[in-house]
Every structure is written in structure tokens, then in C-alpha cells.
């Protein structure tokens with residue numbers, strides 16, 4: 546799956562601050578509305594052996610406030626599969642630029658910021674297949690079941706049913722036959738870098754099963770492409786839970802640098818997540834101590850409640866609000882105090 550240029554093997558690991566030598570292909574798309582985007586290939590390590598020609602690449606497309614949409618391209622056939630196609634206009638620009646044919650959409654869950662582009666794309670491409678596990682997903686053509694395997698050329702996709710954030714949430718595990726590269730997990734709003742999704746339609750028992758049985762069984766080197774850019778906020782919470790965890794500190798410092806440069810923190814790897822993500826560390830003593838619980842499901846439930854109440858970063862006043870303040874327009878309210 547993808548190829549790597551020499552020297553990029555560890556470019557996406559924790560603490561691996563992007564250097565000026567990092568290829569442009571690993572950079573996030575420029576700030577909107579510029580339509581260009583990230584090209585992300587899967588790096589291997591070590592990166593010395595001869596490699597087969599690259600056949601698959603993942604484009605990381607930053608949309609809306611903090612969502613990720615992905616386009617997986619099989620380069621040998623120029624066919625592509627989108628994951629969570631919420632903004633058709635952006636997707637179409639990229640499809641055109643890459644000269645690829647969109648074959649299918651994989652939707653992780655029905656929330657508008659993941660699925661709202663499906664209908665429009667289905668109208669444009671009458672043969673388009675839309676996969677998902679929830680009837681509420683717009684333009685759904687193929688309802689998938691747990692462990693069902695889909696095939697798109699050389700690309701295999703295993704559907705992993707992970708209900709909790711929504712009752713029909715599904716993650717997609719992708720790999721290529723005969724490829725030495727790491728597989729990829731499109732984890733939607735179930736697993737984030739440093740965190741997990743909210744339990745809107747499910748229970749802590751379900752999320753425990755999703756994380757510790759379903760996703761934990763995947764190969765450790767699996768690259769994790771999640772549905773939102775929440776890394777800094779998640780890792781700040783992780784450092785509250787485990788203040789002594791060096792992996793949390795390192796990943797948070799790295800994520801802040803990425804954030805400063807408007808670069809994505811995806812993909813991480815499953816192995817990394819187990820080192821700093823408190824929701825995957827519910828049997829660790831420090832995490833149990835933080836929650837005051839010992840049963841892993843109780844720990845997970847308590848962590849989620851704590852995270853739900855974890856303070857959001859302070860809202861910065863927008864320029865108009867600041868101007869209004871300077872002009873004294875808020876003074877009548879201030880004087881009332």
C-alpha cells in the first residue's frame with residue numbers, strides 16, 4: 546500500500562517533527578479555499594529494501610471545521626474509493642485533478658459531517674456504490690455486515706461494526722494483497738488520535754468491545770485515519786489522566802507543532818495509540834487511579850464522562866467582537882455588574 550521515499554520511514558511517528566526535508570507530498574493541503582490537498586503514502590521502516598511500484602495512496606482532505614474526508618486511489622487502475630464524503634465539491638476537484646474514477650463511498654456513520662455528500666455524488670455517478678451499516682446513511686446502496694470483505698481492484702476492505710457513537714457505526718480496515726506496507730484503518734468517530742468518540746447511541750460495554758476486542762485485534766502497525774482532528778485537545782486530556790506518561794507528553798508536543806503549522810496528525814498507528822490514548826489504557830494503574838474504578842468497562846465509562854466535561858479551549862473573540870469591545874459597545878453590559 547503506497548511507497549515510501551528514502552528517509553520518510555519515521556516521519557509520522559510521535560515526536561517526529563516534520564523537517565524541511567520532508568517531501569511536499571506529506572504536507573497537509575494549504576488553507577482553504579485553496580483546493581489542493583494532502584497526498585499521503587504509507588511509509589515503511591526501515592526504508593531500505595527494494596519496493597514494488599506504488600499502487601495505492603490515501604489523500605487526507607481537511608473539511609468543515611475539523612473533519613477529515615479521505616480518497617483512496619489505486620494508481621494502477623486510477624480507480625478511487627472515498628471515505629466519509631461530506632463535501633462533494635472538494636472531492637470532485639480532487640477526483641478531476643487526479644484523473645481518477647470514483648467507484649464507491651464508504652460511510653462510517655450517518656452524521657451529517659460524514660455522510661451529507663452521498664446523495665449529491667450518487668446523482669452525479671449513477672453507478673456509485675454507497676456502503677455503510679446504517680439505514681440512516683443517505684443514498685445507501687450496500688448495507689454491510691460485521692467482517693464483510695469488499696474488494697476494489699487490489700484493495701481489500703474489511704467492515705468492522707463498531708456501534709456506540711451511533712448504533713450503526715462501522716470502521717473500515719484496508720489492505721493490499723502482497724504489499725509489504727502497513728494496512729489502514731478508517732476509524733470514523735470511534736477511535737481518534739489520543740481519544741475516542743462520544744457514546745451518543747451506545748454504552749461503555751459496546752465501546753470497550755469496539756476498542757479492546759475489534760480494533761485491538763488488528764495488526765499493531767495499522768495506520769489510523771480518524772474522522773476528526775482532535776489530537777491536541779485529546780492529548781491535553783490524556784495528560785490530565787496520566788501526567789507521568791512520557792508518551793503522552795511527547796505526542797502532545799508533536800501534535801501542537803503540527804497544529805501550529807496546520808498539518809494533520811493522521812495517521813497514527815494502533816501501536817502508538819496504545820501508548821498514550823487513555824481510552825485504550827483502561828487496565829493501566831494510573832488510569833484506574835484517575836477514575837477511581839478498577840473494572841475496565843467502569844474505567845472507560847468514567848473516562849468518557851470526564852472527557853465530556855473536560856474544558857474546551859477558550860474561545861478567541863472574533864475580530865468583529867473585539868472591535869465592538871474597543872468601541873465601548875459592550876460597556877452598558879459591563880456597567881451593570
Ligand SMILES: [Zn+2]
Pocket residue numbers: 654656710734
Ligand atoms: Zn459523528
